[in-house]
Amino acid sequence: MAILQIGAGGVGWVIAHKAAQNNDVFGDITIASRTVSKCDAIIASIKGRNNLKDESRKLESRAVNADDVEALVALIKDVQPDLVINAGPPWVNVAIMEACYQAKVSYLDTSVAVDLCSEGQEVPEAYDPQWAFREKFEQAGITGILGAGFDPGVVSVFAAYAVKHLFDEIDTIDVMDVNAGDHGKKFATNFDPETNMLEIQGDSFYWENDEWKKVPCHTRMMEFDFPLVGSHKVYSMAHDEVRSMKEFIPAKRIEFWMGFGDAYLNYFNCMRDIGLLSPNPITLQDGTVVEPLKVLKALLPDPTSLAPGYTGKTCIATWVQGNKDGKARSVLIYNNADHEVAYKDVEHQAIAYTTGVPAITAALLYFKGAWKGEGVFNMEQLDPDPFLELMPSIGLDWGVEELTPSEPVINILK
Amino acid sequence: MAILQIGAGGVGWVIAHKAAQNNDVFGDITIASRTVSKCDAIIASIKGRNNLKDESRKLESRAVNADDVEALVALIKDVQPDLVINAGPPWVNVAIMEACYQAKVSYLDTSVAVDLCSEGQEVPEAYDPQWAFREKFEQAGITGILGAGFDPGVVSVFAAYAVKHLFDEIDTIDVMDVNAGDHGKKFATNFDPETNMLEIQGDSFYWENDEWKKVPCHTRMMEFDFPLVGSHKVYSMAHDEVRSMKEFIPAKRIEFWMGFGDAYLNYFNCMRDIGLLSPNPITLQDGTVVEPLKVLKALLPDPTSLAPGYTGKTCIATWVQGNKDGKARSVLIYNNADHEVAYKDVEHQAIAYTTGVPAITAALLYFKGAWKGEGVFNMEQLDPDPFLELMPSIGLDWGVEELTPSEPVINILK
Incomplete structure (x- = not known):
């Protein structure tokens, strides 16, 4: 083999x-x-x-x-x-x-x-x-x-598990990803800065009432209390699994949410305002042509370099609401991963x-x-x-938490 | 001629x-x-x-x-x-x-x-x-x-005027420069971004009790109520005229202060944190070598382009405290300039x-x-x-305001 x-x-x-x-x-x-x-x-x-x-x-x-x-x-x-x-x-x-x-x-x-x-x-x-x-x-x-x-990936497995075992009918699927870890840098990205920044500044897409809705980034926000890592702000974002879940799991609303701290968003907004997040080439005074985003990539720490000394945990979860046996049900299926445990296992x-x-x-x-x-x-x-x-x-365990069924409180920003 | x-x-x-x-x-x-x-x-x-x-x-x-x-x-x-x-x-x-x-x-x-x-x-x-x-x-x-x-320049003429006409003995000279104008951009510099950013991030020098004092940028702050433009935060900064005044005008303390809004400083700090304000070359993934500060210069609006539509006023002042005829005296000698008036006169x-x-x-x-x-x-x-x-x-008038003599309230930050 x-x-x-x-x-x-x-x-x-x-x-x-x-x-x-x-x-x-x-x-x-x-x-x-x-x-x-x-x-x-x-x-x-x-x-x-x-x-x-x-x-x-x-x-x-x-x-x-x-x-x-x-x-x-x-x-x-x-x-x-x-x-x-x-x-x-x-x-x-x-x-x-x-x-x-x-x-x-x-x-x-x-x-x-x-x-x-x-x-x-x-x-x-x-x-x-x-x-x-x-x-x-x-x-x-x-x-x-x-x-x-994991997202895409396990979050869809969580949803399939909900369909198979926990629900007769599904109303909403909210996939939520929060990193409550601390890498000790003022600003850094956890994976390729170029991919990361393009992903974050794009419009968000979510599936609701049989149609795609498109909104600017960081304009839909929820605060959610996550297992182990506590309350975090998460923002609606375009993500692969919204598309595939829409294809295979009937639901009234399917949406992906990423956690961003206020300090992270402040850096992001500053960099976007000055044009540093653009992939479009600019010409310097001496004639050199560069893509601003590639300059940012060269400035920021190599994501691999963050691993030693990274502390804290992540939480990635699929929050499913719907009905089972004629009663409303709300379930969070989730994983917590620990940066230090990951480092001990595989040096990342x-x-x-x-x-x-x-x-x-x-x-x-x-x-x-x-x-x-x-x-x-x-x-x-x-x-x-x-x-x-x-x-x-x-290397990754998972849990199921029964929640009180409730309409998600989605804040519309700007 | x-x-x-x-x-x-x-x-x-x-x-x-x-x-x-x-x-x-x-x-x-x-x-x-x-x-x-x-x-x-x-x-x-x-x-x-x-x-x-x-x-x-x-x-x-x-x-x-x-x-x-x-x-x-x-x-x-x-x-x-x-x-x-x-x-x-x-x-x-x-x-x-x-x-x-x-x-x-x-x-x-x-x-x-x-x-x-x-x-x-x-x-x-x-x-x-x-x-x-x-x-x-x-x-x-x-x-x-x-x-x-003006600074350097007129602020020293103001000081020479104070020596000649207003004081017997001078204790302190604080030169203060505030731009309360609005160019409508989220972030831009009013003159060459490279010179401007190098100037702002340098250590501050001031002259006090017969010696030079050196402190990191933005660590000494005053709030001052300026003629026409009101109260502004100003920060101690290295500037030419502190050196020349020290040479020609005896005083116990001579210091230069620049006004920065909280939003401006937030952009500045973000850019500095990620390394964008550095003049030291970095190498991009494709081998291109660039100075981050020159990339910022290419990203930001050409300062000349800010002039049309720029509104509001500046205030640059020399605040002198000392004694005249055996009594404490505090005088602000200042100019207010108006962006729109300047534009009408010379298109800048x-x-x-x-x-x-x-x-x-x-x-x-x-x-x-x-x-x-x-x-x-x-x-x-x-x-x-x-x-x-x-x-x-x-094109520029000037005024003298008598203030109540008082110890300047200097906030030490960080």
Whole structure:
């Protein structure tokens, strides 16, 4: 058996550690990236942490340009993996899916291909380029598992669990993501600053009463009392899983909310006001042309550098309200992850950890045959029970809290 | 008669307009800059505003690199001016003074050569490179007038006026500069963003009890009730005139204060925290090397573009406390300038206006023989009376307010 991981950023870091901890199932592991030294740093970390369970299996690095379908096909044919795990940035998803189709190897990723915030790219069309592979994957007899991180990913498994076990009818699904950790920097992003800032400044999309609603960023806010981390402000934001849940789980309203502290938003607003969050090139006085967002990226700490010393916890939850046995019901299904625990396990912080652990949980289910099928699948479409049974042993537990049913208090800002 | 103006930024814009309004005294006017198109834009504005008083005199543009002493000498010899007015950035002062010495032509500028905020360059040494020309200028039989803007400049004339007419003994001199205008932008600087941001983030220097005190920026704050514009927070800051006043006016404490609104300081702090205010080069992911501060400069509005529609007033004042006839005395000598009035007069805002009008007032006194002398002079050294008599007719009036003597309430922050 063998797997091929493409991508060696923060999420790739955690996926590789977790794959190594389970290489008695996965077999040989190859990590490929445009920058081989990033793969080698991960391999050194895995060995330093003694995370390679079966030391007789291979753990190797390779160079690949993930935009180049031909190069990807050649790499896949050479490595001969049973599964390609895409841990790269979202914009390489389509190229890697095409390569998997041509090489007839199954595929798994952790976020949607479409940059939700670019002009003309919006949540309603988010999965179109990847869902277009459904027939091809069926034809090729391979499996594609899409969005197998935490959000997207586990939050949809939580919703599928609610459908299967907790509700007869669902009114609202609110996915909420709060990081109550402290990295000790005045301002930093927990993953790639460019992706992060594009995501945050885009319009929000939510599904309500059979139609898409679009509102400017940070104009819908709730305050919510989360398990362990307490009360936080969360803001409506465009996110992959709103699109896939809308497809597979009937509900009156489906919305994603991200927690932002007041200090974080102040930095964000200042940077946006002066134009630093723009991806559009500007010309300096000496003629140099730069994209402001890439300058910001170079100024901010490398997200990987935040992990040592990161303290506190995250909470990511799916809040479902509806009816069961003729009575109103309100349930929070959630996980708390701890930055320090994540660091001890895989030398990274909890944001990357909560994305990497579910990807490996899903990959294990694929290898064990519990999740199988020819075609392309989002997480809501698959049986939640084996996933939620397995995930705690991979590193993330989960809980269910019964709440008093209530209309969410949504504050409209500006 | 003729003058040669070097520099075509915001201050140069106002100086050229005011020179043109007085070209019956100055004669031919040549405006030189590295970028001739900037000179031509000023000339077009002067003609559009009908500001060329004597239309028979020349008004011309020339190209020159103000760092290049040889090129400057050649230009001066070609133009044959009676006075060179340096309206360029401070770092060209020494080159232009050297060229004036070689060509034996008098010199006037509006701010000190030394970047007060660079490593190893500090207020106590601020004027050293320019004061080093004293003997050379005496030898050559020419006059150098230094720092003939408002601050530095008129605020020192105010102090000299206090010495001459209002006090027997001076305890404290606080120079305070507040812009209560509104340019309608969320964040912008009123002059070159690079110079402005370097100035603001530097340590403050003040003179107290016969020694220099150095404190981090924005750590000494007063709230002061200004004529017309009301109460404002002002912060201790390194500024040229503290150095020259210390040289020529005995006082127990001499300090410069700049007004900053809370919103402005919030932007400043955010930008500083993320590293955007640094002049030190960084390398982007694609290998491009940029200075963050130059990126900020390219992002922010061109200060010149702020002038149309700029409303409100500035107040710049010298607050002097001491004794007269055995009694404590406290006096505020001040100017209010109006952005809209400045725009109607010369198509620019009041910040540049308050620097350009004093420069032309001083130049007129030189031409009229009221301010003369061989050597190099700061504004405190010259007779304040003819200057304060002339300045209102050039565009800026001034007033004296008697205050109740009181210990200034200085808040120590952080």
